[in-house]
Amino acid sequence: MAIHRLLASLVIVAVGPVPSINPSMPVSLQSLLRITDTCTMRSTVYERFSSDEVTDKMLEEASELFSEHYGVWAKQAEQVEGPHGKAGEHVRLSKERLRKEHLPGDTSLYVRVTVDGRLAGNALAARWTANGRRICWVSQLVIHRDYRGFGLATGLLKQLKVDGDDVYGIASCHPAHILAFAKAFGSCIHTVSLDFIKQNAASIMKTSPVEYIRDAKLRGSLFDPSDKTGLVSGIDTRFFVDHKEPLEALAWVKKNREWPLGEMLEGDEFLLIVEATRPQASR
Numbered sequence: 181m182a183i184h185r186l187l188a189s190l191v192i193v194a195v196g197p198v199p200s201i202n203p204s205m206p207v208s209l210q211s212l213l214r215i216t217d218t219c220t221m222r223s224t225v226y227e228r229f230s231s232d233e234v235t236d237k238m239l240e241e242a243s244e245l246f247s248e249h250y251g252v253w254a255k256q257a258e259q260v261e262g263p264h265g266k267a268g269e270h271v272r273l274s275k276e277r278l279r280k281e282h283l284p285g286d287t288s289l290y291v292r293v294t295v296d297g298r299l300a301g302n303a304l305a306a307r308w309t310a311n312g313r314r315i316c317w318v319s320q321l322v323i324h325r326d327y328r329g330f331g332l333a334t335g336l337l338k339q340l341k342v343d344g345d346d347v348y349g350i351a352s353c354h355p356a357h358i359l360a361f362a363k364a365f366g367s368c369i370h371t372v373s374l375d376f377i378k379q380n381a382a383s384i385m386k387t388s389p390v391e392y393i394r395d396a397k398l399r400g401s402l403f404d405p406s407d408k409t410g411l412v413s414g415i416d417t418r419f420f421v422d423h424k425e426p427l428e429a430l431a432w433v434k435k436n437r438e439w440p441l442g443e444m445l446e447g448d449e450f451l452l453i454v455e456a457t458r459p460q461a462s463r
């Protein structure tokens with residue numbers, strides 16, 4: 181790790197274009213990128229780590245970021261979560277749960293973005309194989325409130341792209357998560373294949389090492405034509421986070437973008453699964 185840190189600091193002070201990525205570099209170095217905003221001269225650094233490179237200190241910072249900036253419990257949460265799910269209180273995740281539940285095995289990934297040295301956002305992704313295909317599933321993503329709306333979520337998700345992964349997945353109640361995900365993985369929201377989700381969601385999710393994904397029930401008219409709730413593609417996770425913010429975002433998105441995933445219901449999350457886009461082989 182010492183050499184990774186040294187290189188990280190060298191990249192921060194370096195001036196010039198984003199360094200090119202050499203596939204033989206360790207995974208954390210391959211994704212170490214620097215972007216300097218030429219107006220403010222803010223230094224934005226993206227880093228990627230495989231689960232065995234993630235230290236307790238990193239997860240402690242990730243836990244703090246999540247616990248302060250993710251969101252608050254809804255009124256139904258206490259029934260499911262018990263006393264720590266009190267309405268209006270911040271949803272929290274300890275560093276131990278982050279490691280155990282969101283970074284399973286040794287191929288999961290942690291990506292983070294710092295702005296002028298301050299942790300501005302991070303994402304965790306579990307990776308596994310389902311029916312011979314490599315799956316990369318974003319199990320957690322949060323951006324600090326001071327840094328939202330600048331493309332950091334999209335930039336972070338792009339750091340999760342690894343050669344050899346075939347399919348990317350996410351479940352989230354926040355439409356901005358979904359838009360960032362669609363953009364990061366080479367598509368945009370109005371071109372995603374609902375048919376691919378319909379055909380593959382069950383078989384991919386039932387093999388997930390992440391419990392809440394494995395146990396989730398598919399919801400929406402994509403999976404059950406008699407479903408009249410307005411949800412098209414989603415899962416029921418019984419995760420009752422307050423939906424005020426995601427619903428405001430959804431209203432905006434529906435007005436200003438095409439939105440194929442339908443309505444958001446309490447305790448549910450939108451579900452998006454896409455195939456990796458591969459560069460066309462030259463003749």
Ligand SMILES: CC(C)(COP(=O)(O)OP(=O)(O)OC[C@H]1O[C@@H](n2cnc3c(N)ncnc32)[C@H](O)[C@@H]1OP(=O)(O)O)[C@@H](O)C(=O)NCCC(=O)NCCS
Pocket residue numbers: 249250251252321322323324327328329330331332333334335352353354355356357359360363421422423425426428429430432433
């Ligand atoms: C959702 C979240 C990760 C977005 O991070 P971000 O860095 O602001 O996202 P980006 O700037 O990369 O934007 C991604 C897309 O979402 C859109 N978007 C971002 N915030 C939005 C909002 N509040 N309302 C509507 N659209 C929004 C952007 O326009 C962009 O779409 P586009 O590329 O088509 O223009 C961040 O707001 C967050 O961490 N929220 C809290 C976490 C959460 O999900 N809580 C759930 C319970 S509240």
